[in-house]
Amino acid sequence: MSDHLQAAPDALTPGDIDQRIYDLYDEYCHGGIDRRAFLARAAVLTVGGLAMAQALLPRYAQAQTISFTDPRIKARYVSYPSPGGSSGTMRGYLVQPAGTGPFPAVLVIHENRGLNPYIEDVARRAAVEGFVALAPDGLAPVGGYPGNDDDGRALQQGLDQAKLRTDMINSARYLKAHELSSGKLGATGFCWGGGMTNILAATLGAEMQAGVPFYGAAPQAASIPAIKAALQMQYAANDAGINAMWPGFEAGLKTSGAPYEMHLYPGTQHGFHNNSTPRYDEAAAKLAWDRTIAFFKQKLA
Template identity: 70%
Template sequence: MDERKIDPKIYALYDEYCHSAMERREFLRRAAAMAVVGGSGLAMAQALLPKYAAAQTISFTDPRIKATYELYDSPGGNGDEMRGYLVQPADTGPFPAVLVIHENRGLNPYIEDVARRAAVAGFLAFAPDGLWPLGGYPGNDDDGKVMQANLDRDKLMVDLLNGAKFLKGHELSNGKLGATGFCFGGGVVNWLAVEMGADLAAGVPFYGRAPEDAGVAKIKAAMMIQYAEDDPRVNAGKDGYEAALKAHGVEYEMHVYPGTKHGFHNNSTPRYDEAAAKLAWERTTAFFQKHLAG
């Protein structure tokens, strides 16, 4: 379904569904009961659900990359041992390293595809699965969302921080670390920038929650902050974040993509905006190349 034909009320309901404990059945029930313009609320809601098989852009077996699942130690996290998806370019390295952080539902196929895209662009990419202590991403986002909500949030952050440390110290890494993430993962990138200081060289959060103003003074990474234009929940923190970045002399650039909604980079749903996603990703890889290579 063309995203332009989906009623804004259905988009708003989908955003609530993605970021709350609402179950899929309730999401579809409420959508079906809505009076919408241009068709069926239920059909519009069903169109917004991710279709990962159709969205894959780079195969697991693409000859330009080598992809494996790797375990890493995570003291202080939800599990003593964590797992993530490691993707390297088909070369000997070392490579600049990029951590790829998932949304609020675990390491789903879209995030794995983003890690492969990063490797094709020349980076050693690692995408931790925050759900590993509960058995890992369950194969669908609905269960993944519930699982992630049931994890200890502070320990989950430690697990992702330990993933960053694992990647930075990997034998194939050149020692320069960048991080990108989406929605929850975008917020984690902002948090890592505060937490890691100079150990993070560059961060590119996509529509993620801004850090507390007091923490911004600790950021040493160069930051590229990506926002959708129509994303009031996340964008409420945008102006304050920018003011804090300026006040503390943090190197940054900030982009707002006109006409886009939260999740515009995710090509598995109609929220995807091809032109904006392409531009945002080109900017992301160029930014990492500038700050991580060499």
């Protein structure tokens, strides 16, 4: 093992990290183990494993690409009704392009830990491209994103999952009907949010025009025929659990006639779009985001 792997976690690059550490991190991110177990198991898995594990923990301050004070956008937090959800009320981060609108609308759905700074940045990226974006915080009914992913993950796991999904559906309808919205609705999401994007497409039917799930779980097979939105799937190459769902999902889409396209990014890990950890793949993330924006501009025009 090279001396480079004994360096500070910030010095590690994606290629330095053992695939087994990536797999362990994926288990941690999805709630299979806690932070303590993740670090402890990584430390004994390989030489330099603890440094690799520490390098994968998010560094949000370094990942911001669009400032919340950027003059091209206007951002604020909004509250809105969510009947049937966790508390009856939701809160989200609403970002619009400078100007009066209306604008095509894009819902940006977080991972399994609430509305963290990375997802807020993605909403700002969408607004810079001409969309009014809403990033709902599924943790709003329990106090909101707590400031760190470990507590956020625990809070989200503790919610009634059906009510949480209802909160996301209500968020989509709130955004579609918003005065800044043109009425054309798209949705994108990451990990849990990617799966939720697929669920939204199946639930909203013709109410939703386009969806771009990033490494999201497939919806229930029986719900796929209800999908009317055009879908653009973004998949990581090293993501066995999610990718195993694709053949059945694709078969359902072919049967339903829903338009779709799928992109698989060689050499990437689950979470490759998230630029706050070394799972980030700059080239793949840029290509996937460029495709996402082009897709929304075409389908939400």
